[in-house]
Amino acid sequence: MIENGQFTVIAGPCAVETYETTLACARSVLNAGAALFRAGAYKPRTNPKSFQGLGDKGLEILEAVRRETGIRIVTEVMEPGLVEKVAACADVLQIGTRNMSNFPLLKEVGKARRPVILKRGMAATLDELLHAAEYILQEGNEHVILCERGIRTFETYTRNTLDLSAVPALKELTHLPVIVDPSHGTGRRSLVPPMALASLAAGADGIMVEVHPDPDRSWTSDGKQSLDLAGFERLMEDVKRLLPHFGKELAPAWPKRTPHAARLA
Amino acid sequence: MIENGQFTVIAGPCAVETYETTLACARSVLNAGAALFRAGAYKPRTNPKSFQGLGDKGLEILEAVRRETGIRIVTEVMEPGLVEKVAACADVLQIGTRNMSNFPLLKEVGKARRPVILKRGMAATLDELLHAAEYILQEGNEHVILCERGIRTFETYTRNTLDLSAVPALKELTHLPVIVDPSHGTGRRSLVPPMALASLAAGADGIMVEVHPDPDRSWTSDGKQSLDLAGFERLMEDVKRLLPHFGKELAPAWPKRTPHAARLA
């Protein structure tokens, strides 16, 4: 899980695209120091005509990439009826910002034996985020990781307004780990590295960063907020250099999945 | 459905409580001129320890109330797996504000043969609301009713900020009917009647209003925003009096459900 004194970096593309790009990305972020690989098989998209993710095929690619590289997988689940299937593939389940208050889904992932990254809703208060976490916790799943990913304001230069004060605030209110997603939080590649370092300085337990081998050819509009492989490496250099001065160390890649781990995460 | 030139009033308590209070409320709002009765069997609640609705038992009470009074039922469905069950009871399905971007749920109600009231998300733009409606429409369900129910702002005197300009704006952007929920939109009983009349004046096709026989004893916190029966009657007097001056008439109560109607809504 996410340990005290460690800083966990989760990286990967917005969506699973081809096996080749997914594998290339996974290898690269693992090599650069990521603890976990993230990529979406099921994508919540505002427009029903946008690419909605590869679905089951995406899960297969993620499993193949894990077998090949050993890197453990974070992926989003969007509906209660798919939790079991997604949890069979994922090492960590992600609940997206649109589903923070999808209570049937929260209860269902509360029954899964997988850690859950719970993203703050776009217009959710910290109080509501904590109540959403309780929906998961009270089903017996203690491994909830809170994720600040930007809230909606009038500002248009950034896609959202990343509320970094949520990090120390949540640390006052709960013992749950808190990570930050500076990619969705800003929507701009150039702002990701400084906000990633600021997250670290604010006391976050980790970051989740979008990385794509060729962001301008991303299948989703999130390419604009994705670092390329070299950009992610440079960010990781800075993270590794700074961590000791904040009394933390980089969390190592999660150990390879074993038949046992596959069930207990 | 909701017809041009008509103003549809949907009224009822936040949640189904007992058979007796639900029946009393349904009789009263039907008598006062409501076209449809609303009450929640499944309640999305921020706090997992709050009353979550009676669930299946609530659906049974709603069916009994319909048999007894003939009034047709609007009720919320919160998860894809329950759409079939809820649609068997409901005459109109409601998608709550927290689920406006619950795309699997939208797809599922798109397959149901029931009209759907789609509430705007707390922080959703009109563009996103329309895209959410498309998720339903593209599954073949043409009967989508958009509902403005207040957005989240910094103001704290009201529970939300009711965005009435959404009504004429949506009229420019879509042919779908638009109704307003001034109860959730304001969170204060005293503000419901003026905002209901303002909705009418802004061009809304109807309103959805919370009414409870004894609001201070409501099982949910929404009692603060519920009209009592006499308050609803007074509001309906005003609505009936004003409608002709806006070139509209009150939509009559939906006809009693027949075996055929039960399937085709």
Place this chain on the structure above:
Amino acid sequence: MIENGQFTVIAGPCAVETYETTLACARSVLNAGAALFRAGAYKPRTNPKSFQGLGDKGLEILEAVRRETGIRIVTEVMEPGLVEKVAACADVLQIGTRNMSNFPLLKEVGKARRPVILKRGMAATLDELLHAAEYILQEGNEHVILCERGIRTFETYTRNTLDLSAVPALKELTHLPVIVDPSHGTGRRSLVPPMALASLAAGADGIMVEVHPDPDRSWTSDGKQSLDLAGFERLMEDVKRLLPHFGKELAPAWPKRTPHAARLA
């Protein structure tokens, strides 16, 4: 002043442009039923390179238009040092949204013997608006008119989000009259008439509407939200027709200014 049971319509262009267009506009709105004429001589503009108003020359034009038509003048004052000069010309002083919390300015207009229209700040709570009014009241000026003009939210289809619930809310909190500016509140010409009527229905004591003889040639960007003369006449037809059904009558044009009135407003 603004009387109980009356509905006061204030109309005119964003800015004073030429004597001819200003006169044409004043004549037309007076004829259509406006009680007061509004036009800015000093314009607060985001961009320092935008047209900032004609200043003193604008005040002269306004005085000439009043002499010619008899219509009384509402105009904005932006700095304490100009209150005396602007008050000599204006019959009613306007404090714009950007200056709601300009406390030295509020104090200064509190000393002027002119009614003051105080616009709600773009991000001001009702509580803050009332406190701002107190700054004026406590200097001895009792004639404060509160104006809802839209608040800033994430929505981009409209320029601001017009918070009509502020009208009945303020009616619960204060005895001061409350008017609405649907032009700035929406930023779109097409939305002004429905929101003007909705303001009336919500209980407002009046409206302030931008009207320009040729909106597409307006010297400011506010042309997009200005009605043309025919559009304003149509709106006034609707207002006059509806007022009796809300128990109100149209406020007549303020009486011609006399030497006495010039001092006491």
Place this chain on the structure above:
Amino acid sequence: MIENGQFTVIAGPCAVETYETTLACARSVLNAGAALFRAGAYKPRTNPKSFQGLGDKGLEILEAVRRETGIRIVTEVMEPGLVEKVAACADVLQIGTRNMSNFPLLKEVGKARRPVILKRGMAATLDELLHAAEYILQEGNEHVILCERGIRTFETYTRNTLDLSAVPALKELTHLPVIVDPSHGTGRRSLVPPMALASLAAGADGIMVEVHPDPDRSWTSDGKQSLDLAGFERLMEDVKRLLPHFGKELAPAWPKRTPHAARLA
């Protein structure tokens, strides 16, 4: 001024209270490494019955404290007519959040020969902040320092939502220095140190922090967000320790004011 590669810390109480507490605070923050001392003589207060600052007496105390300690003074000016007087005392003028769009005031400080700290309006976009800066710059004053101090959102745990992404965003848009006020930005003492360090990590050129010798006895409500002297010292230890790892050094205290410096700042 604020130099590239330096990190400028501005500290002091919300308001000038007594000579003794002001002197004690100035000595302490100077000793701990602050470059400038901040304290308000004129205070913008929502409620007209709240303490509005000591006014002229406050300026006198600030001058006495500067004579005694040598520390240079930042203080707020709220109206155009007082710019000359306040600039005679202040080494740096502050424009508060409520006055970001007070254009006559911006023009007036544009004529003053003092650097100006321009705070972002509570609901101002970055674009509007930059335009406000232009009002100052185009009068010939090149020494504008932009200050992010939190924007208004729906979140209530914090007083405002500190938008740290504004720091790297502004760095892309302008050459002007950017500082952060984590005290007003959060409204909670406990959140100030982490957000101060996060500001540094995000690339800010400095911070402005409220410090009070006895925060619980502060004459204003801002005591809740003020560090005490020991808390500020601890924060400065962290700042000094971390700066080299971000390629910066602490800006030294501004040199003692000389007759020349008094005029040219």
